[in-house]
Amino acid sequence: EGQMSKFWSPFVKDLVPYVPGEQPKLAKLVKLNTNENPYGPSPKAIAAMQAEVNDNLRLYPDPNSDRLKQAVADYYGVQTAQVFVGNGSDEVLAHAFHGLFQHGQPLLFPDISYSFYPVYCGLYGIDFVQVPLDEKFQIRVEDYVRPNGGIIFPNPNAPTGCGLALEAIERLLKANPDTVVLVDEAYIDFGGETAISLVDKYPNLLVSQTLSKSRSLAGLRVGIAVGHPDLIEALERIKNSFNSYPLDRMAIAGAAAAFEDKAYFEQTCQRVIDSRDAVVSGLQTLGFEVLPSQANFVFARHPDKDAATLAAGLREQGVIVRHFKQQRIAQFLRITIGTPEQNQALLDALQGL
Numbered sequence: 001e002g003q004m005s006k007f008w009s010p011f012v013k014d015l016v017p018y019v020p021g022e023q024p025k026l027a028k029l030v031k032l033n034t035n036e037n038p039y040g041p042s043p044k045a046i047a048a049m050q051a052e053v054n055d056n057l058r059l060y061p062d063p064n065s066d067r068l069k070q071a072v073a074d075y076y077g078v079q080t081a082q083v084f085v086g087n088g089s090d091e092v093l094a095h096a097f098h099g100l101f102q103h104g105q106p107l108l109f110p111d112i113s114y115s116f117y118p119v120y121c122g123l124y125g126i127d128f129v130q131v132p133l134d135e136k137f138q139i140r141v142e143d144y145v146r147p148n149g150g151i152i153f154p155n156p157n158a159p160t161g162c163g164l165a166l167e168a169i170e171r172l173l174k175a176n177p178d179t180v181v182l183v184d185e186a187y188i189d190f191g192g193e194t195a196i197s198l199v200d201k202y203p204n205l206l207v208s209q210t211l212s213k214s215r216s217l218a219g220l221r222v223g224i225a226v227g228h229p230d231l232i233e234a235l236e237r238i239k240n241s242f243n244s245y246p247l248d249r250m251a252i253a254g255a256a257a258a259f260e261d262k263a264y265f266e267q268t269c270q271r272v273i274d275s276r277d278a279v280v281s282g283l284q285t286l287g288f289e290v291l292p293s294q295a296n297f298v299f300a301r302h303p304d305k306d307a308a309t310l311a312a313g314l315r316e317q318g319v320i321v322r323h324f325k326q327q328r329i330a331q332f333l334r335i336t337i338g339t340p341e342q343n344q345a346l347l348d349a350l351q352g353l
């Protein structure tokens, strides 16, 4: 187990940190393990970031990231007071856990879900209950009608890729008017329907998104949340008690430009969606069962082939995918949708295994 030092706060020795997917140093790998976008960011976003690399870097950035909040507000037709921005949606989520989920009752989230949620519960001392997905790996709204201190789930869910309809989210909100429901829309742009359209109607709804996946800016670290101004104010209070300048000058400019370049965004998302359809058929031809995906990845299992063995076999051929040891999903592989060439390399590699 981990080392301990006499210098550590007692709290630190009990922390169980999140383990991110591998970022291999080797080039030439077909990297389908962390759901990055195979296409680059908008050229306009790159130009906007490059324009910020100048003498002004001696000055602090805008602590409120107003330019970015305005771009998000314009994109979604909401007020800037309904928008929060942070250093990756992981940071936005952390502030939400800290500022909105610490109540007497447990936080609810699915048993199969983003593995950062229990980590934040550990960091902020929040009780939680993991609610099992049904036998088809779907969220069942009825299971979330019970006392809680908040609810969070990704939509589409990760790592399953399965989406929850807006109508079901609305039922969930109606059943839980007194606690915050956070919909983590990291993958919403690949075929789901955003719940941002519901924020004016439900003051307890917070929607988070990231620029890491659909806007191809994982390296920039920008995430957003949209919700009632009172929820946003809680996040601002945490942010301003922690780090006043989470977004640097390049991030504010690049992220705003990415939201402004709708044409490029829609075109790259569509390419990923089209490739996903091809990957699903290819996997099915090889005998895999593939869960219905609305994300930029698929979650698949083979009836006769062990997932860990397949992942190891793929790696030997230079293709990396994600395998989770969690018992219920131990026979699944989570495979990011790449370029058509990368996807073909994956299918070719699987063919021989």
Ligand SMILES: *Cc1c(COP(=O)(O)O)cnc(C)c1O
Pocket (backbone or CB within 6 Å): 087, 088, 089, 090, 091, 114, 154, 158, 184, 186, 209, 210, 211, 212, 218, 221, 222, 223
């Ligand atoms: C990738 C991901 C995030 C984190 O996104 P960042 O903005 O890169 O921090 C949050 N939630 C889910 C479900 C994700 O898959």
